[in-house]
Amino acid sequence: MRTTSKLTVIATIVCLSVNALVLGDPPAVSVSAAAALAKLKEGNLRFATNEVSKGKPTAARRKETAQAQHPFAIIVACSDSRSGPELVFDQNLGELFVVRTAGNLVDDHGLGTIEYGVAVLGARLIVVLGHARCGAVKAALASDHAPGHINSLVRDIQPAVKAAKGKPGDSLDATITENARLVAAQIKAKAELGDLSKEVRIVAAVYNFDTGKVEWDRE
Numbered sequence: 001m002r003t004t005s006k007l008t009v010i011a012t013i014v015c016l017s018v019n020a021l022v023l024g025d026p027p028a029v030s031v032s033a034a035a036a037l038a039k040l041k042e043g044n045l046r047f048a049t050n051e052v053s054k055g056k057p058t059a060a061r062r063k064e065t066a067q068a069q070h071p072f073a074i075i076v077a078c079s080d081s082r083s084g085p086e087l088v089f090d091q092n093l094g095e096l097f098v099v100r101t102a103g104n105l106v107d108d109h110g111l112g113t114i115e116y117g118v119a120v121l122g123a124r125l126i127v128v129l130g131h132a133r134c135g136a137v138k139a140a141l142a143s144d145h146a147p148g149h150i151n152s153l154v155r156d157i158q159p160a161v162k163a164a165k166g167k168p169g170d171s172l173d174a175t176i177t178e179n180a181r182l183v184a185a186q187i188k189a190k191a192e193l194g195d196l197s198k199e200v201r202i203v204a205a206v207y208n209f210d211t212g213k214v215e216w217d218r219e
Contacts, residue, residue: 031072033201036125040073043090048212057093065094073125074117076183078104083131083207088214097123103136103153104128106183114191124199126187129214130180131207137176180204181217
């Protein structure tokens with residue numbers, strides 16, 4: 001059954017590639033991880049310091065991206081309505097490939113999405129973006145159990161709770177940082193990127209609601 005599933009995925013990717021050629025789309029163009037990180041930092045600086053965002057979607061950009069996408073970075077972010085990566089990094093349509101769940105966690109679906117973004121779309125930078133005052137992390141600090149499927153969130157954040165214990169400063173802030181780091185490490189360990197892993201960079205970061213700035217983890 002597993003072999004059949006893998007063959008189906010491979011066939012789907014091949015079909016997508018063939019369709020792109022038929023439509024006349026250019027092959028996926030990769031921006032280096034270093035260049036992609038610089039673009040994100042520049043975009044966040046604009047977002048944090050300018051009154052009006054430069055990266056607003058436009059009709060022209062919608063037409064440009066209607067038939068193909070070549071995002072320069074993959075962002076694993078929280079679902080919090082105040083932390084949309086396209087806004088935080090001041091980017092337009094087609095520039096970021098985003099995976100979002102409460103607590104910026106990844107499961108098999110998330111890992112598959114990341115693998116697709118690297119292998120098919122050409123992204124070479126993966127950023128795990130936590131944010132200040134994260135409700136999912138706060139819930140995991142309060143208890144290791146929660147009702148319904150929320151339990152899966154607090155369960156998977158528990159390693160970060162343990163890693164942050166005894167660290168100086170605010171316990172919530174420390175756990176948010178550790179959670180982003182651990183998810184980045186999980187992606188590095190589990191995502192099947194093959195030879196492309198040599199070109200891929202995985203970075204953890206935390207978005208500050210009050211300043212609008214993204215604080216980057218040690219790189």
